[in-house]
Amino acid sequence: MWSDLGRPPADNEYEVTVLGPGYGESVVVHLGQGQWLVADSCVDTEDPLRGSAPLRYLRTMGATSQQAVRYIVASHWDDDHVRGLDAVVDAYPKARFVASQIFNEHRFHEFVEAMAVGSQATNGANVRTIRNVYRLILERRQPVMHAIVSRELHSHPRIRCWSPSDLDHQDFAQFLLSHIPIAGQSMRKALAPPSANLSSVVVSIEWPETSVLLGADMLHSSDDRRGWAAIARECERLGVVRSDLVKIPHHGSENAHSDWMWDRLLTRYPISVVAPFGRGRIDSRPPTSADIRRIRGLSERVAVTARHSASRKIQKDPAVARCLREGAITMTSRTSPLGLVRHRWSPSDSKWTTELFGPAYRAK
Amino acid sequence: MSAQVSTAMISPISEKALSEAEHRDDARLWGRQPVNSFRAAPPANTATDDRLRQSGSAGVLEFPIQGYDPAARVAQELLAEWHGYVTRVGPADNPWFSAVLTGKKGVGVVGEEEDAQIPIDDVSEFDRELVSPGNFFTLSVIREVRSDGQPRRYTQVVFRRLPAYQNRDLEAAAERARQITSMLNVV
Numbered sequence: 310m311w312s313d314l315g316r317p318p319a320d321n322e323y324e325v326t327v328l329g330p331g332y333g334e335s336v337v338v339h340l341g342q343g344q345w346l347v348a349d350s351c352v353d354t355e356d357p358l359r360g361s362a363p364l365r366y367l368r369t370m371g372a373t374s375q376q377a378v379r380y381i382v383a384s385h386w387d388d389d390h391v392r393g394l395d396a397v398v399d400a401y402p403k404a405r406f407v408a409s410q411i412f413n414e415h416r417f418h419e420f421v422e423a424m425a426v427g428s429q430a431t432n433g434a435n436v437r438t439i440r441n442v443y444r445l446i447l448e449r450r451q452p453v454m455h456a457i458v459s460r461e462l463h464s465h466p467r468i469r470c471w472s473p474s475d476l477d478h479q480d481f482a483q484f485l486l487s488h489i490p491i492a493g494q495s496m497r498k499a500l501a502p503p504s505a506n507l508s509s510v511v512v513s514i515e516w517p518e519t520s521v522l523l524g525a526d527m528l529h530s531s532d533d534r535r536g537w538a539a540i541a542r543e544c545e546r547l548g549v550v551r552s553d554l555v556k557i558p559h560h561g562s563e564n565a566h567s568d569w570m571w572d573r574l575l576t577r578y579p580i581s582v583v584a585p586f587g588r589g590r591i592d593s594r595p596p597t598s599a600d601i602r603r604i605r606g607l608s609e610r611v612a613v614t615a616r617h618s619a620s621r622k623i624q625k626d627p628a629v630a631r632c633l634r635e636g637a638i639t640m641t642s643r644t645s646p647l648g649l650v651r652h653r654w655s656p657s658d659s660k661w662t663t664e665l666f667g668p669a670y671r672a673k
Numbered sequence: 674m675s676a677q678v679s680t681a682m683i684s685p686i687s688e689k690a691l692s693e694a695e696h697r698d699d700a701r702l703w704g705r706q707p708v709n710s711f712r713a714a715p716p717a718n719t720a721t722d723d724r725l726r727q728s729g730s731a732g733v734l735e736f737p738i739q740g741y742d743p744a745a746r747v748a749q750e751l752l753a754e755w756h757g758y759v760t761r762v763g764p765a766d767n768p769w770f771s772a773v774l775t776g777k778k779g780v781g782v783v784g785e786e787e788d789a790q791i792p793i794d795d796v797s798e799f800d801r802e803l804v805s806p807g808n809f810f811t812l813s814v815i816r817e818v819r820s821d822g823q824p825r826r827y828t829q830v831v832f833r834r835l836p837a838y839q840n841r842d843l844e845a846a847a848e849r850a851r852q853i854t855s856m857l858n859v860v
Contacts, residue, residue: 497807
């Protein structure tokens with residue numbers, strides 16, 4: 310797959326490449342004039358070195374200079390979005406690191422540093438990558454930016470953040486406070502709560518001719534102060550160009566579906582890209598076939614980075630497999646193939662063209 | 674330990690079996706994995722012990738040992754092993770927990786990462802309080818052959834009891850966090 314990626318984009322071409330799952334998901338955007346934005350990171354599980362997939366993609370596209378990446382966005386703190394992010398930060402020391410405000414607050418770092426106590430015993434406690442990111446940022450005095458609702462990160466193209474809402478920020482902060490280790494507790498791994506998805510940073514990128522929405526893992530909430538409802542309200546208040554290409558939020562899951570997003574933030578029948586979830590039981594991983602049907606009904610085109618069925622099955626000794634089955638223990642490999650869906654917009658075509666790599670496929 | 678009283682010869686083999694039984698209990702108490710290699714207390718020797726005991730051979734000293742059952746002597750083989758940590762605990766009416774596992778031993782599993790769902794029934798009462806997100810355990814598939822030659826396979830979940838966080842370490846962590854946030858170049 311890596312040798313088939315072809316030429317890098319021309320200076321006047323825009324590009325949105327979604328990578329996943331391998332382990333995680335990532336979006337790489339060519340903003341124009343050789344400038345790039347990276348949102349999140351994933352690793353290629355087929356790569357023996359388990360290197361950062363967006364970094365490998367950028368290098369393949371010739372984006373090797375330290376100035377090539379302008380922004381590195383950490384949408385939220387979840388293992389399947391930050392794995393390999395330290396390698397990206399390391400490679401692009403001039404990039405601005407963008408994360409929700411909580412990442413730069415004392416309580417987040419107190420949580421991370423406390424969890425890292427005894428990290429040999431806990432194999433890094435799931436905070437190794439984020440600690441590495443901040444170690445690099447501090448060493449180089451690399452600039453960090455808070456992703457605050459409606460903040461404009463960049464003007465040409467216009468890059469804006471739309472979340473997390475105040476309430477989602479507060480909830481995540483509350484989780485951190487209540488989970489900071491206290492003396493006498495046994496050492497353990499740090500785990501992000503399911504509500505961490507609501508603390509995702511959703512980003513829009515608006516060029517003069519087209520725009521895209523990167524949905525991260527944002528979810529729907531019945532509370533209109535949270536999730537997509539809060540974003541839609543803010544977008545309406547400030548005005549946003551409807552996007553004709555969307556990285557579907559949270560792997561296309563039902564609980565991330567929001568009529569607000571489809572009706573108010575996107576053009577009618579946009580192009581949708583889905584990066585499947587690579588963990589948990591295969592029959593319950595999003596997107597399910599029902600999720601794909603739903604997204605197809607709302608989109609002009611749908612591209613998915615990989616099929617669940619392409620996940621490698623681990624062949625165990627038959628006696629071991631039988632014993633696990635008899636004990637009602639189910640296991641599913643976390644090794645999913647990595648695929649790429651690339652969309653490029655060139656001024657001559659004035660439309661997005663879709664390219665698929667590896668196990669990626671067109672669902673519509 | 675069972676309370677039953679049984680008789681056994683003192684021989685190098687039975688001493689070894691006893692020591693291993695104690696080692697298993699000790700390991701369990703301290704949360705270590707009790708089965709980590711092939712251990713053999715060969716059934717043939719047990720049978721020989723029994724025959725000698727029945728024949729009342731001269732020169733063999735027999736006396737009862739509290740809590741020791743020669744029939745329990747087994748050959749055990751570790752077929753597969755994973756190290757894991759709990760990611761989620763299911764509802765009370767459907768007791769299971771989900772976990773991330775890394776294969777440590779076994780054909781095809783070494784180095785592989787898998788998601789698992791495991792019934793809480795598989796966890797001993799002694800370890801149940803440890804079934805909580807972030808906590809570590811070892812899952813093993815073990816084959817054993819009892820002294821009567823009867824083989825069986827079973828799974829075993831043993832939770833690890835890691836050291837506790839210390840006040841001084843947490844205070845140092847809080848201080849590092851203060852330094853990090855004060856040094857950030859926020860633009």
